[in-house]
Amino acid sequence: MTQSVPETFKGFGVDKKENWNKPKLVEYKHKQINPHDIVLENEACGLCYSDIHTLQSNWGPYNRNDLVVGHEIVGKVIAVGSAVTQFKVGQRVGIGAGNSACRECGRCNHDNEQYCKKMAGTYNNVDPRSNGYVTQGGYSSHSIADEQFAFAIPESLPSTAAAPLMCAGITVFSPLIRNLGKDAKGKTVGIIGIGGLGHLAVQFANALGAKVVAFSRSSAKKEQALKLGAHEFVATGEEKDWTSKYDDEFDFILNCASGIDGLNLSDYLSVLKVDSKFISVGLPPAKEQFGVSPFTFLKNGVAFGSSLLGSKTEVTEMLRLAAENDIKPWIEEVPISEENCSKALERCVAGDVRYRFVFTEFDKAFN
Numbered sequence: 229m230t231q232s233v234p235e236t237f238k239g240f241g242v243d244k245k246e247n248w249n250k251p252k253l254v255e256y257k258h259k260q261i262n263p264h265d266i267v268l269e270n271e272a273c274g275l276c277y278s279d280i281h282t283l284q285s286n287w288g289p290y291n292r293n294d295l296v297v298g299h300e301i302v303g304k305v306i307a308v309g310s311a312v313t314q315f316k317v318g319q320r321v322g323i324g325a326g327n328s329a330c331r332e333c334g335r336c337n338h339d340n341e342q343y344c345k346k347m348a349g350t351y352n353n354v355d356p357r358s359n360g361y362v363t364q365g366g367y368s369s370h371s372i373a374d375e376q377f378a379f380a381i382p383e384s385l386p387s388t389a390a391a392p393l394m395c396a397g398i399t400v401f402s403p404l405i406r407n408l409g410k411d412a413k414g415k416t417v418g419i420i421g422i423g424g425l426g427h428l429a430v431q432f433a434n435a436l437g438a439k440v441v442a443f444s445r446s447s448a449k450k451e452q453a454l455k456l457g458a459h460e461f462v463a464t465g466e467e468k469d470w471t472s473k474y475d476d477e478f479d480f481i482l483n484c485a486s487g488i489d490g491l492n493l494s495d496y497l498s499v500l501k502v503d504s505k506f507i508s509v510g511l512p513p514a515k516e517q518f519g520v521s522p523f524t525f526l527k528n529g530v531a532f533g534s535s536l537l538g539s540k541t542e543v544t545e546m547l548r549l550a551a552e553n554d555i556k557p558w559i560e561e562v563p564i565s566e567e568n569c570s571k572a573l574e575r576c577v578a579g580d581v582r583y584r585f586v587f588t589e590f591d592k593a594f595n
């Protein structure tokens with residue numbers, strides 16, 4: 229291991245949910261560097277709606293009072309643990325929402341490490357392999373992750389474009405590839421919620437060859453969704469009879485919405501073909517729930533499920549497909565600072581971003 233890791237890291241942290249939109253510069257002791265860990269000096273980090281759900285305590289309490297979020301991280305490796313084989317100091321690497329796992333169970337050994345029962349997330353998670361350290365995210369000077377949860381960034385991809393692929397990209401790519409396979413020609417796919425995840429889902433589903441129908445609550449994003457690769461667009465709040473047009477049409481529907489108050493699940497289930505699936509990667513606040521009865525699924529024998537991130541193998545496949553098809557997130561770059569974190573978090577809640585904020589200029593903020 230090299231000696232260049234500072235004893236403390238700096239980041240923009242929040243103490244309690246009432247201050248979710250007021251991150252302050254904090255300094256904290258970093259997690260221990262385990263044998264398979266790599267240490268990054270961060271360069272860019274995307275703003276995922278999960279950051280907001282976490283900061284607003286929509287899913288549960290804070291596990292520390294200087295909580296730094298951010299899990300679409302790209303940076304340069306400055307140190308590697310004694311057992312690291314995949315990365316070298318100086319390499320450009322990304323880290324997503326997963327941080328480490330047990331490395332021993334069947335899930336870890338069969339390309340499902342994101343589902344390891346002992347997986348620790350990138351922030352606000354207790355890491356059982358690091359004396360219960362509560363992990364800290366990427367609105368920060370440095371990050372530490374197990375090499376299984378770190379991804380080499382192709383040279384052709386700028387850090388700011390790579391960052392959103394580390395969470396938003398892989399989260400939509402994994403269920404698309406698992407449900408459609410590599411060739412989705414002849415299949416019709418619905419993507420609900422054209423935000424950070426959804427705008428990448430539209431691009432990936434199109435690249436896999438599917439006919440893509442984008443669902444949004446209003447028609448405001450219609451032109452852009454078609455430009456992203458949607459073949460058709462439905463403004464669900466404005467076209468009340470859209471289900472009759474799409475009867476028996478969908479092979480797969482992927483829900484990328486961050487809430488459910490604008491989403492009628494039975495409408496979507498009713499337009500699926502027999503035996504097909506509705507997968508929700510979108511995660512609303514824990515108290516919001518879909519109201520469904522078995523009868524909702526009965527008429528076409530459809531299934532409802534969810535999906536978490538994606539495996540390292542799938543990230544590699546995603547980066548290849550993205551390079552081949554010039555798939556890139558549409559981003560707004562923001563120099564990281566207390567004020568800009570605050571503004572970006574508030575604008576994301578207001579739906580005022582097309583389609584991902586990416587924080588930059590980390591060297592200026594933390595030196």
Ligand code: NDP
Binds near residue numbers: 396420424536
């Ligand atoms: P964004 O805010 O960028 O996009 C979410 C989109 O959802 C909005 O653009 C909007 O689309 C739609 N939407 C917002 N509010 C509602 C509502 N109340 N009812 C219906 N639709 C709504 O969020 P992200 O793309 O960053 O994240 C989306 C979701 O995915 C979040 O819940 C996040 O926590 C979750 N997530 C899940 C992961 C997983 O592993 N399963 C990983 C990463 C994120 P439109 O304007 O088109 O209607």
Ligand code: ZN
Binds near residue numbers: 276325
């Ligand atoms: Zn995320």
